[in-house]
Amino acid sequence: MxxxxxxxxxxxxNYVTYTKQSGLRGSWHDLFHRQKSTVAAVQxxxxxxxxxxxxxxxxxxxxxxxxxxxxxxxxxxxxxxxxxxxxxxxxxxxxxxxxxxxxxxxxxxxxxxxxxxxxxxxxxxxxxxxxxxxxxxxxxxxxxxxxxxxxxxxxxxxxxxxxxxxxxxxxxxxxxxxxxxxxxxxxxxxxxxxxxxxxxxxxxxxxxxxxxxxxxxxxxxxxxxxxxxxxxxxxxxxxxxxxxxxxxxxYASAATLEVVTDEPLETLPAHVTRVDETHYRVDATALATVPLDPAHILQVHRHNGSLDDILTQLFSEEAPK
Amino acid sequence: MKYWQTYQNAVTTTFAYRGNLVLHLLTVGLNILMACFMWLAVYRFSGSDNIAGIGANQMIVYLIVVNVLALIFSANPIFTLSSLIRSGNLSVMLLRPINYFRQSFWTYLGQATPYLVVYGLAIGLVSPIFHQGWVYVLGSLLLLGVTYGMYFLLISLISLTSFWLIQVWPLRPVLSALFLLLGGQAFPLQILPHAWQWLTLNPFALAGNQLTLLLLGKLSQSQLWLATGTAVGWLLLAAVLLKIVWRRGIRSFEGVGG
The missing domain is CATH 3.40.50.300 (P-loop containing nucleotide triphosphate hydrolases)
Structure with a gap:
């Protein structure tokens, strides 16, 4: 290699930063007793x-x-x-x-x-x-x-x-x-x-x-x-x-597919739920193939399977204590 | 060559805002006019045509020259570094294989070039310097060069406070006042009592008062060497302190934000 x-x-x-209290009283207090804190930017x-x-x-x-x-x-x-x-x-x-x-x-x-x-x-x-x-x-x-x-x-x-x-x-x-x-x-x-x-x-x-x-x-x-x-x-x-x-x-969660069709489905196949008129959610863990007519599928992607979804989930997690 | 390019860019930038340059010169012109009228009134009411060995006409020339010098010896590096630190843009400078202060010096020189040309022309055309022998001419050039370098290092040293102060704008009126009073911009320091004459060797006086007297041909050979020696002393002190404080400052720099 x-x-x-x-x-x-x-x-x-690490770097040192200062916290400032609000208001006139806080500003007066900070003039004499500034509150320092150390931030660990990279650990x-x-x-x-x-x-x-x-x-x-x-x-x-x-x-x-x-x-x-x-x-x-x-x-x-x-x-x-x-x-x-x-x-x-x-x-x-x-x-x-x-x-x-x-x-x-x-x-x-x-x-x-x-x-x-x-x-x-x-x-x-x-x-x-x-x-x-x-x-x-x-x-x-x-x-x-x-x-x-x-x-x-x-x-x-x-x-x-x-x-x-x-x-x-x-x-x-x-x-x-x-x-x-x-x-x-x-x-x-x-x-x-x-x-x-x-x-x-x-x-x-x-x-x-x-x-x-x-x-x-x-x-x-x-x-x-x-x-x-x-x-x-x-x-x-x-x-x-x-x-x-x-x-x-x-980090992707359980396999759920988001499917958009060009027209509403008359009957919902098993493991498929309707999100809105032409938007469906398919539980892919229970199926080997998508139970929809490919001719009517406009879009299909894995729910919570994009980088954006994963990062949103990761970044919203609390900092470890 | 890299510093020559820096210098060229600084000159070009100075002329990029022609309106600002003209307005700035007009403001300085008004200040000079006010100071001249004030001093002419002082001469008239004192009934004397000579104050501390300076005649009324010489006083007017003194005021014009010292105000041009105030433009040459600006405090710009303080506000430039402060702005770089506050915005985090100092990072960009630090990432170039270049000495920040050398680059800053050539920028300083570029910004002052229009006024240096005026001062140089005044020396060449009206100053009696060239009638006092080549030793005096060389000494004068040395004093000019050393004082310019000394003042730049002093201002750069003050600029390093930006590492610890969030706002340095309160320094602007302080420095203006120092140049006005200690630099001899408001009045020639020679009118002060004899016991206060040591003030003529402070860094601001060397840049303002002494260089004006030099142009007017009022510095004797011994005064010239004393001023040069003192300027060298201030220069060395500022250079040593600059190195120490920069090292400390750069460690406290956080390169603010993204």
Whole structure:
């Protein structure tokens, strides 16, 4: 087995926060006696990622997935445990040779200079990463063409649409051809056609260059389209590590099929219950085949068998005491 | 080259909002006019044409130059870093193989370039510096460079409070007041009693008062070397403290939010 590109060994991260009491009296009290509390954002997480792998990190808001990315990229120091990326054992030191090998796109933290065209930021990145001019020109032309933003290269960033800005953020993260690409919410707020464009591009990139991709998203479509493996983080702890299908089969409840037909059924077969006029629920545990005429089936899917359903169920569970 | 590109982007950004730049210059112009009228009134009512060795016409030139210097020695890095920390955008800077302060310095220089050009032209065209021999000219350039670096490090050091303070905007009036009073923006510090003349060597005075006197040709060779030596001292102190406080601050940075 190849040496892992990323090894996270029993890593924890805690930070101190302050609670504020409400009202004037509370504010007066807080002025002299602030209430501190320690939050365990990541607790004893271990994980390895192989070269060329696409790993999806799933978790609710505040679950700790972005913190985990910040630990891997060296933005935050681990409170306990070890993070090792490539051959660097101390990402927090942020050595230039290490930073040269990773690309990070934090969708809510922009690399782009707001008042200047994206090209100016990209030229700055060319100098920062010491990219030869001809390679830069060639690679930039390829990236902008693939993501359909060539015409926007010279427009001030403040005049771009959200989708175009996100695509340029992605280009900024890729301009120095990193070995590991971290994507935090790469498709947030962008339309389905742009999403599909990004999925196709990232799949191709991973296939052609064997770039390792770590991806976090609330959009399960991102994970389904890209991730070969998923790790689910809940309340700072890793609760699942495996393939997307493995996650579904592990957490899906009893096999119940949801069927939508093009017209109401005159008689209900055994083990079939009506949800509304053309929507039925079939207890598949008791049957070998679907007891409905296939010519009239518009849609069939397993109840509680989608990533969305499973994650909703997982994320609503209470934090372990 | 990477810092040169940073510098170019800062200059371009400064000119991106032309209206703001013009309004800012107009506001500064009004402030200078008010200060000039006030001082002319002081001269008229005192019945003297010389206050602390400075004539009325020289006072007007002093006020113009010191206000241009106040534009060059801005406190922008404080608010830039504060905004980066509060928004969590500092993460983006930390992930680049670049020294944050070097990049910040070139941005600082880029933002001040239009005013540096004005100051440079004033030195070249009207200042008597070039009539005082090449040693004095070299000493003047050294004082300019060291003071610029010292002031940037001092402001950067103050900017690190952003790691612990949620809002740093209350610092803006404090720093303006410090430059106004200790920097000699409101009045030349030379009018203070002799016992208070040591104030002319505080960092704000080096940036405002002393560089204005330099342009006016009112710094003797010995005063020039004293100012340069003091600026080097402040620069070293600020550099050491900056390194220590940055290390502590960066560990307390949480990279706020997603």
């Amino acid at each position: 190849a040496t892992p590109t990323i090894t996270i060994d029993h890593v924890s991260f 004893d997480v271990s994980l390895t990622v192989a070269p060329g792998e696409v790993l999806g990190l799933l978790g609710a808001n505040g679950a700790g997935k972005t913190t985990l990315i910040k630990l891997m990229t060296g933005i935050l120091p681990a409170s306990a445990g070890q993070v090792r990326l490539l051959d660097d054992q101390h990402p927090f030191q942020k050595k230039p040779a290490f930073l040269q090998r990773i690309g990070v796109m934090l969708s809510q933290k922009s690399q782009l200079a707001w008042d200047l065209p994206p090209l100016d930021t990209l030229v700055l990145l060319r100098e920062i990463y010491h990219i030869p001019h001809d390679r830069f020109d060639h690679w930039l032309a390829f990236l902008t063409e693939q993501l359909a933003v060539t015409e926007q290269l010279h427009e001030p960033v403040r005049k771009l649409s959200l989708g175009q800005r996100i695509k340029f953020e992605l280009i900024c993260a890729l301009i120095h051809t990193p070995e590991i690409l971290f994507l935090d919410e790469p498709t947030i707020g962008i339309d389905v056609s742009s999403q599909a464009n990004i999925y196709r591009f990232l799949q191709q990139l991973n296939h052609d260059t064997q770039m390792t991709i770590i991806l976090t998203s609330h959009n399960t479509k991102d994970i389904e389209a890209l991730a070969q493996r998923v790790a689910v983080i809940n309340h700072g702890q890793k609760i699942f590590d495996g393939t997307p299908n493995g996650l579904i089969s592990r």
